[in-house]
Amino acid sequence: MATYASVGGRRSRAGLPAVTPERVVRAALALTREHGLENWTLRQLAAGIGAYPAVIYHHVGDREAVVSAVLERVVAELPVPESDRPWRDWFEDLLTGWRPVLLTYPGVARRLAVHGALVPAMHTVIDCAVGVLRRAGLGDESVLACTLLLNQAWQSIAVEDDRGPGIRERAAELHASLRDRPDVPGLAALGRFLDENPDVDLFGYGLARTLDGVAARLES
Amino acid sequence: MATYASVGGRRSRAGLPAVTPERVVRAALALTREHGLENWTLRQLAAGIGAYPAVIYHHVGDREAVVSAVLERVVAELPVPESDRPWRDWFEDLLTGWRPVLLTYPGVARRLAVHGALVPAMHTVIDCAVGVLRRAGLGDESVLACTLLLNQAWQSIAVEDDRGPGIRERAAELHASLRDRPDVPGLAALGRFLDENPDVDLFGYGLARTLDGVAARLES
DNA sequence: ACCTGAACACCGTTCAAGT
DNA sequence: ACCTGAACACCGTTCAAGT
Numbered sequence: 471m472a473t474y475a476s477v478g479g480r481r482s483r484a485g486l487p488a489v490t491p492e493r494v495v496r497a498a499l500a501l502t503r504e505h506g507l508e509n510w511t512l513r514q515l516a517a518g519i520g521a522y523p524a525v526i527y528h529h530v531g532d533r534e535a536v537v538s539a540v541l542e543r544v545v546a547e548l549p550v551p552e553s554d555r556p557w558r559d560w561f562e563d564l565l566t567g568w569r570p571v572l573l574t575y576p577g578v579a580r581r582l583a584v585h586g587a588l589v590p591a592m593h594t595v596i597d598c599a600v601g602v603l604r605r606a607g608l609g610d611e612s613v614l615a616c617t618l619l620l621n622q623a624w625q626s627i628a629v630e631d632d633r634g635p636g637i638r639e640r641a642a643e644l645h646a647s648l649r650d651r652p653d654v655p656g657l658a659a660l661g662r663f664l665d666e667n668p669d670v671d672l673f674g675y676g677l678a679r680t681l682d683g684v685a686a687r688l689e690s
Numbered sequence: 691m692a693t694y695a696s697v698g699g700r701r702s703r704a705g706l707p708a709v710t711p712e713r714v715v716r717a718a719l720a721l722t723r724e725h726g727l728e729n730w731t732l733r734q735l736a737a738g739i740g741a742y743p744a745v746i747y748h749h750v751g752d753r754e755a756v757v758s759a760v761l762e763r764v765v766a767e768l769p770v771p772e773s774d775r776p777w778r779d780w781f782e783d784l785l786t787g788w789r790p791v792l793l794t795y796p797g798v799a800r801r802l803a804v805h806g807a808l809v810p811a812m813h814t815v816i817d818c819a820v821g822v823l824r825r826a827g828l829g830d831e832s833v834l835a836c837t838l839l840l841n842q843a844w845q846s847i848a849v850e851d852d853r854g855p856g857i858r859e860r861a862a863e864l865h866a867s868l869r870d871r872p873d874v875p876g877l878a879a880l881g882r883f884l885d886e887n888p889d890v891d892l893f894g895y896g897l898a899r900t901l902d903g904v905a906a907r908l909e910s
Numbered sequence: 911a912c913c914t915g916a917a918c919a920c921c922g923t924t925c926a927a928g929t
Numbered sequence: 930a931c932c933t934g935a936a937c938a939c940c941g942t943t944c945a946a947g948t
Contacts, residue, residue: 479912479948489912512941522914524943529912533941583845584852588860593877600876613883616876618896625803625845632804640808656820656836657813663833676838679903686902699929699931709931732922742933744924749931753922 486520493519494530495539499575502540506631507577512536537581544575545582545591553598557606558681564599565623565677572624576631583624586617596620607688615684622680626673642668706740713739714750715759719795722760726851727797732756757801764795765802765811773818777826778901784819785843785897792847800848803841816840827908835904842900846893862888 481488497518501510512533516523530536548571551563572579582589587596599620603612633641645668648654648661664670701708717738721730732753736743750756768791771783792799802809807816819840823832853861865888868874868881884890 481913511939513939523941524915525913527942580852583849585857586861587864587877587880588857593874596880597874597876600880604876604879610879610883612876613880614890614892614895615899616880617892618899621846621849621892622842622896625849626841629803629841629845632800637805637808641806644807654813654817656817656824656832657807659824659830660807660816660820660833660836663830670834672834672837672841675834676842676900679835679838679900679907680896681903682906683899683902686906687899701932731920733920743922744934745932747923 489521489525489529491530494526498536498540499543502575541578541581541589542591544578545589547571550595553602557602560602561619569627569673572627579624579631580628583621583628619680626676709741709745709749711750714746718756718760719763722795761798761801761809762811764798765809767791770815773822777822780822781839789847789893796851799844799851803844803848831907839900846896
């Protein structure tokens with residue numbers, strides 16, 4: 471027979487659901503979507519579920535533990551193509567498919583870039599990715615090429631995360647102002663191009679060039 | 691005839707040199723070398739020159755103003771090759787020459803990656819870099835290729851900055867433990883390779899592959 | 911076991927007051 | 930003009946005390 475305390479104490483009497491790791495992580499995911507992984511505080515997280523900061527420690531751990539749990543969930547959402555595709559298509563689909571997911575959770579891409587394979591949820595897809603390149607005939611270089619492709623994608627998305635609207639606005643003004651500067655023709659060309667193509671797909675361009683570079687290693 | 695106050699007040703009487711923007715920035719550069727651009731506090735900086743935090747505000751401005759001044763100084767240290775070199779050699783020398791400088795000022799590379807051409811001291815070299823690619827015959831794509839090459843170098847160095855000894859150590863352990871895992875052959879190959887080549891030059895490999903990718907655009 | 915509420919040692923920034 | 934010293938509104942984290 472449950473005592474009063476065992477079915478919920480002051481929280482349930484106040485109409486609040488019991489704090490669970492699941493609820494903490496869900497609130498952290500929501501805060502990450504809105505503010506980015508590094509831009510919410512434990513106190514915000516606690517307030518979001520109507521709890522005291524110390525309760526987060528009791529149920530999940532310190533901020534780092536919450537962040538790890540968020541990472542795990544986001545990585546689980548990342549789509550992975552069928553591994554029988556040609557290697558180039560496979561990586562193109564993989565990384566262009568990851569971008570929109572990672573961009574909705576700002577800050578996660580940077581964690582992946584810095585911690586890489588240390589994020590356990592990443593293991594199965596890395597295993598798969600190295601396999602795709604080895605079957606393509608890249609030999610030992612498969613490890614380097616795989617690391618490079620994943621890292622470049624993560625890093626590039628991480629920078630997109632960090633470029634807030636303020637920076638994008640100031641960049642747009644700069645590009646417009648550089649258009650007519652014959653004294654610096656290279657910068658003028660840059661201003662002209664980026665002023666006319668403000669949403670140019672640098673991610674796709676970089677991915678294509680790196681894939682070209684890896685393809686060239688298979689031809690030799 | 692100078693009054694007592696005008697030649698220095700309590701600081702000079704205490705044997706301390708007057709606070710100047712120059713001295714503030716030099717102390718900030720030293721802190722950045724030791725802890726990284728985002729890992730020192732304004733209070734540390736103030737203490738470093740024997741001053742109160744409010745004095746930094748009086749002479750330089752807020753933390754962001756100090757960071758901008760640090761950026762400017764570090765960018766001024768970056769070597770730039772003669773612009774008559776072949777484009778590929780020019781970029782290889784440029785970016786491999788930047789890496790050791792940027793690595794001694796952790797956090798600067800990330801600022802460059804995120805703010806790019808918004809760092810004024812970067813303008814002349816960007817102008818030069820676009821010119822090198824245009825003279826090589828890359829046309830309008832010069833802007834994209836230049837942005838890509840600089841960004842990938844900055845991002846890759848930024849991640850090196852953020853991978854402290856703790857992370858590198860845990861990664862080394864992971865690689866060793868993955869060596870003998872026939873159930874995940876791709877990860878095993880990765881563990882074997884990185885365990886035997888812990889200091890593999892991923893920066894150089896990435897730079898070479900991207901340069902290959904850009905070179906392929908010139909052939910077509 | 912779970913939650914409360916205060917406390918600790920920080921942070922960037924501001925500001926009235928001194929000299 | 931330059932510096933002092935306290936204050937403000939934060940932060941992550943810890944902990945004794947309540948129920």
